[in-house]
Amino acid sequence: MTDKRCVYQEQITTYLDGELERETAAQFKKHIESCPQCSQELKEWEGVFDLLKLPEEEPGPGFTKSVLNALHRQKGETADLKQNPLILHDPWNIKNLTLVLSAIFLLAFSITSWLLTGAEQLLLIHHISRFVGIFVDTVFSLLPAPLAAWLYQVGNYLSLFADAVLTGLQQKLLLLLSWGETFFMLIRLLPPTAWVFMLVTGFIACLILGRLLENKTA
Amino acid sequence: MSKTDEELIVLSQQGDETAFAELVERYQNKVYTLAVHLLADREEGRDVAQEVFIRVYHALPRFRTDADFLPWLYTITANIARDRWRRRKREKGTIRVSLDEINAELADHRFSPESVLVKKDVSLMVEKAIASLPWDYRIPIVLRHSHELSYEEIAEIMKIPLNTVKTRIRRGRLLLKDILAPMLEQRRDS
Ligand SMILES: [Zn+2]
Numbered sequence: 001m002t003d004k005r006c007v008y009q010e011q012i013t014t015y016l017d018g019e020l021e022r023e024t025a026a027q028f029k030k031h032i033e034s035c036p037q038c039s040q041e042l043k044e045w046e047g048v049f050d051l052l053k054l055p056e057e058e059p060g061p062g063f064t065k066s067v068l069n070a071l072h073r074q075k076g077e078t079a080d081l082k083q084n085p086l087i088l089h090d091p092w093n094i095k096n097l098t099l100v101l102s103a104i105f106l107l108a109f110s111i112t113s114w115l116l117t118g119a120e121q122l123l124l125i126h127h128i129s130r131f132v133g134i135f136v137d138t139v140f141s142l143l144p145a146p147l148a149a150w151l152y153q154v155g156n157y158l159s160l161f162a163d164a165v166l167t168g169l170q171q172k173l174l175l176l177l178s179w180g181e182t183f184f185m186l187i188r189l190l191p192p193t194a195w196v197f198m199l200v201t202g203f204i205a206c207l208i209l210g211r212l213l214e215n216k217t218a
Numbered sequence: 219m220s221k222t223d224e225e226l227i228v229l230s231q232q233g234d235e236t237a238f239a240e241l242v243e244r245y246q247n248k249v250y251t252l253a254v255h256l257l258a259d260r261e262e263g264r265d266v267a268q269e270v271f272i273r274v275y276h277a278l279p280r281f282r283t284d285a286d287f288l289p290w291l292y293t294i295t296a297n298i299a300r301d302r303w304r305r306r307k308r309e310k311g312t313i314r315v316s317l318d319e320i321n322a323e324l325a326d327h328r329f330s331p332e333s334v335l336v337k338k339d340v341s342l343m344v345e346k347a348i349a350s351l352p353w354d355y356r357i358p359i360v361l362r363h364s365h366e367l368s369y370e371e372i373a374e375i376m377k378i379p380l381n382t383v384k385t386r387i388r389r390g391r392l393l394l395k396d397i398l399a400p401m402l403e404q405r406r407d408s
Contacts, residue, residue: 017362017369019368019369044395047402047406048395048398048402049363051340051398051402052359052363052364052394053364054251054255054341054345054363056251057251057260057263058246059246059247059263059264059267060264063246063267063268064242064243064246066268067239067242067268067271067272068239070268070272
């Protein structure tokens with residue numbers, strides 16, 4: 001064998017792949033007959049190609065069924081997660097998100113009106129704290145005196161802190177209430193018929209949008 | 219009369235589960251074979267194939283029916299198998315089937331009473347040899363040899379330039395030729 005590599009050797013695998021131009025392939029074939037180096041190399045590569053041609057495999061019986069089962073399982077899982085507004089790639093979810101948002105809005109709306117009509121409900125917090133106070137006092141009376149005194153001291157600080165928190169909370173609630181009131185005033189600015197009209201058009205627009213989104217993917 | 223791929227795809231897109239099952243039935247061998255040859259592991263290959271069809275099911279609504287189905291399947295299979303391979307590498311460290319291992323196995327066979335390798339054993343060893351290649355060489359080699367795709371089809375599936383495909387196939391083959399040399403020798407002897 002000579003040290004020099006024949007230029008045709010570069011073409012051997014491309015030839016076996018059937019990716020040589022017809023003319024080049026003809027030339028190559030002709031060369032092989034006269035070049036022992038290339039014909040030897042060709043034989044070796046033919047062996048490699050023969051080995052590499054692996055047979056087709058079968059995943060075994062029940063494969064399709066396992067795929068369908070996995071899909072069903074997934075569907076069951078996603079059915080629980082359907083309220084999750086983070087999954088937005090599905091138009092179905094966009095529709096759901098709209099529904100959830102309107103539900104949240106309605107809930108907030110009704111809570112606001114409830115608070116507006118009965119602002120004294122805030123007293124409930126004080127009732128609860130008083131009840132807790134009585135309960136704690138009863139427990140303390142059952143403990144040895146020094147320990148009770150110490151705990152009482154700590155409890156005092158805690159209740160001072162809780163009081164501060166509750167007062168702050170109450171102020172926040174009152175702020176929300178004033179917002180609600182402003183909102184109510186805004187609502188009253190328009191006649192009820194206008195609101196009904198807006199609600200109906202909004203609902204119809206939602207329906208049409210949902211239909212359009214559905215059609216796009218089908 | 220059996221339905222065409224396109225009909226089955228359209229039906230599946232409309233939520234027809236039987237049509238989708240028929241699609242799976244039709245392509246499961248191709249997908250499974252590719253997965254097995256890329257990972258040299260039947261169990262994992264089955265997992266990958268299953269994941270492929272689940273992903274296909276979810277992606278089907280976005281599939282354009284004028285495109286070819288099989289290349290799309292191959293792309294998805296290659297991606298999922300690659301993720302598996304990377305995860306496996308992270309968890310168990312590099313799994314490179316070494317040349318020594320293959321040679322040792324060959325030596326075992328050489329001295330066994332039935333010195334001729336059974337066809338199935340040969341396939342398994344070749345699978346291992348392919349799985350010892352770097353990932354980027356493995357896909358084009360497998361697609362070219364066991365799936366008999368052209369360079370151009372492979373470029374499209376892997377979404378890489380044609381010349382890159384050619385280079386990777388050439389380099390992968392040179393590596394394989396070295397790894398498989400003892401096996402070829404033995405074949406010639408027997
Ligand atoms: Zn030559």
